[in-house]
Amino acid sequence: MEQKFPYHSVTVEEALEKLQSQPDGLTDEEAKRRQQEYGPNELTGKEGINPILLFLNQFKDFLILVLVIAAGVAWYAGHMVDVYVILGVIMFNAVLGFFQEYRAEKAIQALKSMLKQEAKVLRNGQLRTLEARELVPGDIIQLEEGDSIPADARLIRGKNLQTIEASLTGESLPIEKHTEPLDEKTNLGDKTNMLWKGTHVARGSATAVVAAIGGATELGKISQSLGSIKATTTNFRKKTERLAKQMAFIAIGTSTLVFLLGYFYRDYAFEEVLLVTVATLVSSIPEGLPAVITIVLAIGANRMAKQNAITREFTSTEMLGSVSVILTDKTGTLTKSVLTVGSVYLGDGSEVEVSGTGYAVDGELRHEGQSITAADNPVLQKLLLISKECNNAHLGKPKAGEGGKSAEPEVTGDPTEVALLVLAKKALAKEKGLLPEVKQIDDLPFSSEQKFRATLVEVEGQRELLVVGAPEKILKLSNRILTKQGLQELTEELRLRIQNKNDEWADKAMRVLGLAYVEADASNSVAKADEVKNLVWVGITGIVDPPRTGVQEAVSDCKSAGIRVIMVTGDHKKTGAAIAREVGILDADAGEGKYPLALQEDELEVDDRQFEELVDHVSVFTRVSPNTKLRIAEHLQSKGHLIAMTGDGVNDAPALKRADVGIAMGIRGTDVAKDASQIVLSDDNFATIVRAVREGRIVFQNVRQTSFFLLTTNFAFVSVFIITIILGWPFPLTATQILWVNLVTDGVMELGLATERGHGDIMKHKPIPRDVNILDRSVVPYILLMSVVMLGLALASFAYYLPQGEETARTAVFIVISMTQVFNTFNMRSLEYSVFGIGIFSNKYVNMAFIASVLLQLIVVYTPFLSGVFRFEKLPIVDLLIIFVLSTLVIWVAEIYKWVSRKKLDNV
Ligand code: ADP
Ligand code: MG
Numbered sequence: 001m002e003q004k005f006p007y008h009s010v011t012v013e014e015a016l017e018k019l020q021s022q023p024d025g026l027t028d029e030e031a032k033r034r035q036q037e038y039g040p041n042e043l044t045g046k047e048g049i050n051p052i053l054l055f056l057n058q059f060k061d062f063l064i065l066v067l068v069i070a071a072g073v074a075w076y077a078g079h080m081v082d083v084y085v086i087l088g089v090i091m092f093n094a095v096l097g098f099f100q101e102y103r104a105e106k107a108i109q110a111l112k113s114m115l116k117q118e119a120k121v122l123r124n125g126q127l128r129t130l131e132a133r134e135l136v137p138g139d140i141i142q143l144e145e146g147d148s149i150p151a152d153a154r155l156i157r158g159k160n161l162q163t164i165e166a167s168l169t170g171e172s173l174p175i176e177k178h179t180e181p182l183d184e185k186t187n188l189g190d191k192t193n194m195l196w197k198g199t200h201v202a203r204g205s206a207t208a209v210v211a212a213i214g215g216a217t218e219l220g221k222i223s224q225s226l227g228s229i230k231a232t233t234t235n236f237r238k239k240t241e242r243l244a245k246q247m248a249f250i251a252i253g254t255s256t257l258v259f260l261l262g263y264f265y266r267d268y269a270f271e272e273v274l275l276v277t278v279a280t281l282v283s284s285i286p287e288g289l290p291a292v293i294t295i296v297l298a299i300g301a302n303r304m305a306k307q308n309a310i311t312r313e314f315t316s317t318e319m320l321g322s323v324s325v326i327l328t329d330k331t332g333t334l335t336k337s338v339l340t341v342g343s344v345y346l347g348d349g350s351e352v353e354v355s356g357t358g359y360a361v362d363g364e365l366r367h368e369g370q371s372i373t374a375a376d377n378p379v380l381q382k383l384l385l386i387s388k389e390c391n392n393a394h395l396g397k398p399k400a401g402e403g404g405k406s407a408e409p410e411v412t413g414d415p416t417e418v419a420l421l422v423l424a425k426k427a428l429a430k431e432k433g434l435l436p437e438v439k440q441i442d443d444l445p446f447s448s449e450q451k452f453r454a455t456l457v458e459v460e461g462q463r464e465l466l467v468v469g470a471p472e473k474i475l476k477l478s479n480r481i482l483t484k485q486g487l488q489e490l491t492e493e494l495r496l497r498i499q500n501k502n503d504e505w506a507d508k509a510m511r512v513l514g515l516a517y518v519e520a521d522a523s524n525s526v527a528k529a530d531e532v533k534n535l536v537w538v539g540i541t542g543i544v545d546p547p548r549t550g551v552q553e554a555v556s557d558c559k560s561a562g563i564r565v566i567m568v569t570g571d572h573k574k575t576g577a578a579i580a581r582e583v584g585i586l587d588a589d590a591g592e593g594k595y596p597l598a599l600q601e602d603e604l605e606v607d608d609r610q611f612e613e614l615v616d617h618v619s620v621f622t623r624v625s626p627n628t629k630l631r632i633a634e635h636l637q638s639k640g641h642l643i644a645m646t647g648d649g650v651n652d653a654p655a656l657k658r659a660d661v662g663i664a665m666g667i668r669g670t671d672v673a674k675d676a677s678q679i680v681l682s683d684d685n686f687a688t689i690v691r692a693v694r695e696g697r698i699v700f701q702n703v704r705q706t707s708f709f710l711l712t713t714n715f716a717f718v719s720v721f722i723i724t725i726i727l728g729w730p731f732p733l734t735a736t737q738i739l740w741v742n743l744v745t746d747g748v749m750e751l752g753l754a755t756e757r758g759h760g761d762i763m764k765h766k767p768i769p770r771d772v773n774i775l776d777r778s779v780v781p782y783i784l785l786m787s788v789v790m791l792g793l794a795l796a797s798f799a800y801y802l803p804q805g806e807e808t809a810r811t812a813v814f815i816v817i818s819m820t821q822v823f824n825t826f827n828m829r830s831l832e833y834s835v836f837g838i839g840i841f842s843n844k845y846v847n848m849a850f851i852a853s854v855l856l857q858l859i860v861v862y863t864p865f866l867s868g869v870f871r872f873e874k875l876p877i878v879d880l881l882i883i884f885v886l887s888t889l890v891i892w893v894a895e896i897y898k899w900v901s902r903k904k905l906d907n908v
Contacts, residue, residue, distance in 0.1 A: 003038075003137055003212035007154040008191040009184040012209075015154040021138035021209055023156065025122030034136035041135040041151055041213035043220050054101055058094035066285075067093075070278040070735065077271035081869055085736040089743065093287070096747050100291035107298030114310050115680070117671070119150040139210040143201050145445065146650045146670025152217040153195045153208035155179050160204035160527065164672075165189065167198050168218060174202040188218060200672045202650055235322070235642075235660075235770055236315040240293050243707055243774045244286070250711065251284035254718040261725045268731070275735035280721060283742030284714040288750055292706055295754045300699035308666075308683040309692040316661050316678035318703070320644065320696030323563060323661060324767040325636050326689060327629070327645040330569035330576060331511070332415065332668050333686045334583050335545040339419035339511065341387075343542040345501045346379045347494075348483040354426065359408045359418060361395070361425040374427050374434055379482050381434065383539045386515045388424035389438050390455040390466035392445060393417035395425065414446065416513070417453075419543050420468065436460050444526040448570045448649060449625055452477075454526045463520040467532055470572070470623070471502045471540055474514030478535040490537055502540060506574030509582060510542035547583045554687035555584040562766035563693065568621045568629050573600045576622040583686075585619055601628055611635065626651035633658055642770050644689065646681075647673050663689060690763075697768065698758040701831075704774050706753045709828040710746060711775065712782045713821040716790040717741075720817065723791060724798070730806055732798050732813045736870055741814060744856040745821040752825060752846035759830045759838045778831065781897055789890045790820045797883065808873040811861060812883060815875070819887035822853050827894040832902065834895055 007015045016022060026034070058064075067090050074082035117132040122140040132150035135141070141153060149163070155177055162174035169189040177192050195208050198219040214220055255277050262273040297318065301311040311317055331337055338359060344352040352372065356363020364371050365380075374380040393413025411418045428434055439458040446453035452469020467474060475498060481490045488494075502512050516535035525531060558565050565585050569576045577598040580586040586597055596603075598620035604611060615635050621628070626649070633655055636643050645659035648669040653676040656662030662677035665684040674680050681688050724732050733741065793816045801809035825846055826835045841847055861872045875883075 003152075003216040005211070006184050007211045008182045008186060008194050011181050012154070012156050012179055015211070016156070016209055019138040019154075019209055019211065021140065023140065023207075024125040025140040026136070026138050027124055031123055031134075031136055031139065034138065035134065038136055038213060040133040042133050043215060043217075051098075051102065054105070055094060055098045057101075058097040064090055064093070066278060066282055067739075070275060070282070073271055073274050073278070074735070077275075079271075079275075082275065082734075082736050085869060086739065089736075089739045092743055093747070096743070097288070097291065100288060100295065100751065104291060104294035104298050107295070107302055110302060110305075114305055115312060117148060117150060120147075135210055135213055137210050137213060140207060141210060142205070142207050143195070144205040145201055145203055146672045147201045148671030148675065149195045149197055149199050149201065151197050151210045152212040152219075153210045155193045155195060155206060155208045157207040158204060159206070161201070161206045162203040163195060163199050164202045165196060165199040168196050168222075177206070200650075200675075202672075236318040239772075239774050240290075240703070243703075244289060246773075246775055247286045247289065247707070247711065251281060251286075251714065254284060254715070254722070255281040258718065258721050258725065261722060266725055266728055268725075272731070276721070276731055276733075276738065279735040279738035280718055283738055283746070284718060286707070286710045286714075286746075288747055289707065289710065292750050292754050293703055295751065296699055296702045296706065299755055300695050300702075303698075304679075304692045304695045307691045307695070308681060308685065308688045309663075309695075310666070310680045310682055311678065312674075312680060313678040317692075317696055318699045319642065319661050320679070320693045321698075321700045322642045322768045322770050323644045323693055323696070325564045325566060325641045325643045326558065327566050327568050327633060327636075327643060327659070328686055328689070329646050329648070330567055330571055330579055331545060332648075332665065332684050333646055334547055334551050334567070334579060336548050337415045337545060337668070337684070339415045339543045339545045341419050341423040341541045342510065342544045343505065344380070344383060344423075344539055345498075345505075345542070346377075346383065346539040347481040347498075347537050348379055349497070352380065354423060356422075356426065359395070359411055359422050360398075361409065361422055361429055363426045364430065365427060373431060375431060377484070379484060379538060382482055382517065383515055383541075384424045384427050385435050385438070385459075386466045386468060386517055386538060387420035387541070388428075388435065389440065389457050390453060390468045390515075391417045391421050392443065392453075393421050395421060415545075416446075416511070416543065417468075420513070420541065423541065442526050444529065444532070448651065450529045451570065451623075452529075452532070454529075454532045456520060456524060456526050463522065463524065465518045465520045465524060465526065465532065465535075467516045467518075467535055468513055470570075471498070471512050471514035474516050474535065475499070475537065477533050478516050478537040480535075481537040487536060498537070498540065502572070503574055505540075505542040506572045507578055508542075509544070509575055509578035511545055511571055511575055513541050513543065515539055515541065547579060548685055548687065550685070550687040551583045554690040557690050557763050558693075559584075561690075561693070561763040564619070566619045566621065566632070568624050568632065570624060571622060573598050573620075573622040576620050580620045598622055601625060604628060604631075626655060630655040630658060640770070642767070644679075644693075646686075646689070647677070649673060652676075694758060694763055697762050697765075698756075700768050700774075701758065701762070702754055702756050705756065705828045705831060706750050707774055708779050708782060708831065709750060709753055709825060711779060712786040712828075713745065713790075713824055715783050716787040716820070717817060719787045720791055720794045720813075723795065727795075729798065729802075732794060733810055733817070734871060737810060737814055737872075740860060740870060741818055741821075744853050744860075745818055748849045748853045748856070749822060749825040749846070752843060752849035753828055755845040756829050756843055759833050781901075782827070782831075782894070785893050785897060786820070786824055786890060789893055790817060793820065793883075793886055793889065805873065807871055808875070811872045811875055812879070814872065815857060815861070815880065815883050816887060818853070818857050819884055820890050822850060823888055823890045824894075825849070826891055832898065834898055835891065836895070 067086055071083050071086040118129050119132045119135055120142040121128055121130050135151050158177050161177040164174055166172045171189055179193050197217040258280050259277040262268050297314050300317040340357055341354050353366045354363055396410035398407030398409045436459050442456040444454040451473045452467055454465055454467045456465055478490055480487045505512050515538045518535045555565055567580050567585055590597055595617040599618050600623040612635050615632055633643055633645055642660045644661040644663055645655055646663045647656045648665040650670055650672045653672050656676040663679045664673040664677035666680045666682040667684045794813050797812040797816050798809050801812045829835055830838055860866045860870055
C-alpha cells in the first residue's frame with residue numbers, strides 16, 4: 001500500500017482494499033508488522049538534542065569574540081601564557097555553557113514527553129486508546145467532537161461531521177465532510193472526504209481509515225511541528241530582554257570607565273589596560289543569564305508538572321505568578337465530578353430519594369424512607385428509560401473493590417450522563433425486565449450552547465425522542481406532562497411547582513436535569529436542535545457533586561495572595577451560588593447587597609458600562625455560554641488584570657487563547673481546548689492551579705535573585721578595580737586571574753540559585769505586577785553592601801600583602817573576591833529572609849556549587865603548574881582560613897540589613 005495514493009478519488013471500499021484493511025480494524029500482528037515497516041507516526045523534526053551541535057553552538061557567542069580579541073592582544077604583547085589561559089577559558093566557558101543548555105534542553109524534552117497525543121483505534125475488532133505515534137496506515141480510527149486528528153485518513157463514516165483545518169489550509173470556517181469519492185485533481189482544501197493530521201473535529205463524529213502517517217502526511221510535508229512547546233514573545237520575554245539590556249549596559253559602562261581611568265588618568269601600559277578591561281567586560285557581562293533563565297523556567301515547569309500542571313508554553317510558568325484573576329468553571333474543577341443522582345421529582349408531584357454514593361451501582365429507590373419499586377409506576381419507568389437511553393456513557397467492569405466499599409465501575413463519557421446511567425442501573429439491578437428493549441437510531445449530543453441532549457429511539461416498534469437537559473430549557477420545549485393517569489396539559493401552576501422544586505434543589509448545590517420525551521415517526525430526526533419540541537415533561541433529577549477536597553483552602557489561598565476567583569459555569573444560578581459558597585468564592589454569610597451574588601447570562605445583556613460594573617463586583621456567572629466567557633475575560637484584561645482561565649470544550653478555545661494563561665482540563669478537556677492552552681491540568685483540579693501560581697511566583701523570584709547576584713558581585717568587583725586605579729596601585733588581579741574568578745564564582749554559583757525553592761509566605765503577597773522590572777530599586781542596598789565589604793577586604797589584604805610582592809597580594813585579593821562572591825550566593829537565596837531561617841545548607845545545589853567553587857580556587861592556587869600559569873603565590877593555610885572567615889562578613893552584613901528591613905515592614 002502506498003501513502004501517496006489519491007484515496008479521495010476512490011470509494012470507501014476501494015480505499016479500504018488499497019490499504020489492506022477492513023471495517024473492524026487491523027490485527028495486532030499486522031499492526032506490529034506495519035509499525036516496523038513504516039515507523040512511528042511522528043513528524044521528524046530536530047526533536048532530540050545533538051550534543052555536538054549544542055557544544056559547537058557555544059562558540060557563536062559575542063563573548064567568545066571578545067575573548068578572542070583579548071587573546072590577540074595578549075599574543076601581540078607577547079604574553080604567551082595569557083594566550084593559553086584565555087584559550088583555556090574559552091573552552092571552559094563552552095563546556096559550562098554546554099552543560100547549562102543541555103540541562104535546560106533535557107528539562108524541555110521531559111515536558112514534551114508528557115504531552116502525549118492519543119487516538120481511538122479499532123484493533124482486533126476492539127476499540128482501544130493508543131498513543132497517536134503507534135498508528136499505522138490501514139488503522140481504523142474513531143473521532144468525536146473536539147478530537148485532534150492523529151493522521152491523514154479517508155472518511156468511512158461521518159455524522160454531522162465538521163472539521164477545522166485552519167492550521168493546514170488557513171481556512172477558519174468549519175468544513176463539512178462526507179464520504180463520496182471526488183475528482184482526482186481536487187485541491188487539498190476541497191478534499192472533503194479526507195481528514196488531515198493536525199486539524200480538529202469541530203462537530204459530530206467519524207470513523208476513518210488511516211491513509212498516511214508521520215512525514216508522509218500533508219502536515220508532515222510542510223513539516224510544521226504541532227503540539228510542541230512554543231516560545232512566543234510573552235510578557236516574560238520582554239522582562240528578561242530588558243534585564244539583559246540593563247546588565248549589558250552596566251557591564252559596558254563600568255569597563256569603559258576602567259579603561260578610561262587606567263589609560264588616561266593613570267598611565268598603565270596600553271596592552272595591560274586593554275587586557276584588564278576586556279577581562280572585566282567578559283566577567284561582568286552575564287553570559288550565563290539566558291541559560292539560567294531557561295533553567296529556572298524549566299525547573300519551575302517540571303515542579304508544576306509533578307503537581308499535575310503540565311506546561312505547553314514555557315514562559316507561562318512565570319506568567320502564572322502575575323495572575324490576578326482566575327476564571328474557573330465549576331463541574332469537575334471545583335467539584336469532584338463524580339456525579340450521583342440523589343433525588344428524583346416526578347411530574348405527578350411525588351419525590352423519590354436514591355441511596356448510594358459515587359458511581360457504584362449499589363443503592364435503592366425510596367419514597368419517604370420506604371424502599372419502592374418502579375414496576376407499578378409508569379412515570380418513574382419512563383424517567384429511568386430516558387436516563388438509560390438518552391445517554392452516551394458506558395459503565396465497565398467494577399474496579400477492584402477497596403476494603404469493604406462497594407466497587408465502582410470504570411466509566412467513560414460525560415459524568416452527568418454516567419450519573420443518569422447509574423440511576424437506571426440501580427433500578428434494573430433489582431428488577432431485570434423493568435425496561436423494554438430499545439434501539440438507538442440517532443443521537444444529538446449535549447452542547448453547552450443548546451444545553452440539552454436528545455436521542456431518537458425505537459421502543460417496541462414505536463419511535464420516540466428522548467431528551468435530557470437544563471430544566472428551564474426542557475420546560476420551555478414541553479407542553480404536556482406525564483402522570484400516572486396519563487398525559488395532561490402542562491399548566492402554569494404545574495410549571496411553577498417544578499420551578500420551585502428546581503430552585504430548592506439548586507440551593508442545596510444540586511445539579512438539576514429535566515427529562516422529557518415525545519412520540520415520533522419516521523419523519524423525525526435530531527439532526528438539528530430546533531427539531532426538538534412539543535415534549536412531554538417527565539421529571540427532574542437532582543445530582544449531587546461535592547466540592548473537591550482542598551479547593552476551599554486553595555480559594556482562601558487565592559484571597560490572601562490577592563487573586564480574585566470568579567466562577568463561570570453553565571449550571572443553574574442557585575447551584576452555582578451554592579457551590580461558590582461551599583468553596584468560599586462567596587462568603588458564607590454574604591447577602592444580596594448593591595450587587596447580586598450571582599448572575600446568569602440573560603442578566604448580562606446590558607450595555608458595556610453596566611456590564612463592566614457587574615463584572616467588577618460579581619464573582620459567580622451562571623448559564624454562561626463561551627462567548628460571554630470571552631467578553632468577561634476581555635473586560636478584565638482591559639482593566640490591567642492578568643487572567644488565567646479554565647476550559648474544556650471546543651467552544652472554549654477562543655477564550656482560552658485570549659486569556660493570558662489558558663488552562664485546559666487534561667481529563668475532561670478536548671484536544672482543541674488543550675491546543676489552545678498554555679497549561680494542561682492532568683487532574684482537572686482547581687487546587688492545582690493555585691499550586692502552579694505559587695511555582696510561577698518562585699520562578700520570578702529566582703530569576704530576580706540570580707540577576708541580583710550577578711549584578712551585585714559584578715558591580716562590587718569592578719569597583720575594586722576602579723578604586724585601585726584611582727589610588728594608583730598596581731592592578732589587583734591580572735586579566736587571566738579575572739577570567740578565572742568569573743568562572744569559579746558566577747558560572748558555578750548561579751546554577752545553584754536557579755534551583756531555589758520558595759520561602760515564607762510567597763502566597764501572602766500581592767500578584768507580581770505584569771510589567772514590573774526584574775531589576776528594581778531593591779537591588780541598590782545589596783549593591784552597596786556587597787561593594788563596601790568586598791572593596792574593604794580586598795583593599796586591606798592587597799595593602800597588607802603588597803610588601804611580600806605583587807603575586808602574593810594578588811593571590812590574597814583573588815581569594816577575597818572569590819569567597820565574598822561565593823558567600824553572597826547564600827544571601828541571594830532569599831532577599832527577605834535570613835539564610836539561617838531558611839536553612840543555610842537546605843539547597844543542595846548551592847552546597848555543591850560552593851564546594852566546587854572553593855575546590856577550583858584551591859586547585860589553581862596550590863597546584864604548582866597552574867599557580868605558575870596564573871602567577872599565584874601559595875598563602876599559608878592560617879592566612880587562608882582568616883580570609884575565609886573575614887569573607888563571611890558579607891553574610892553578616894546582609895543578615896543585619898534583612899533583619900532591619902523586616903522590622904521596618906512589621907512596624908508599618
Ligand atoms: P458546567 O460544566 O459549568 O456545570 P454545562 O454547560 O456543562 O455547565 O451544563 C449546563 C447545564 O446543562 C447543566 O446544569 C445541566 O442542566 C445540563 N447538562 C449538562 N451536561 C448535560 C448532559 N450531558 N446531558 C444533558 N444535560 C446536561
Ligand atoms: Mg460541563
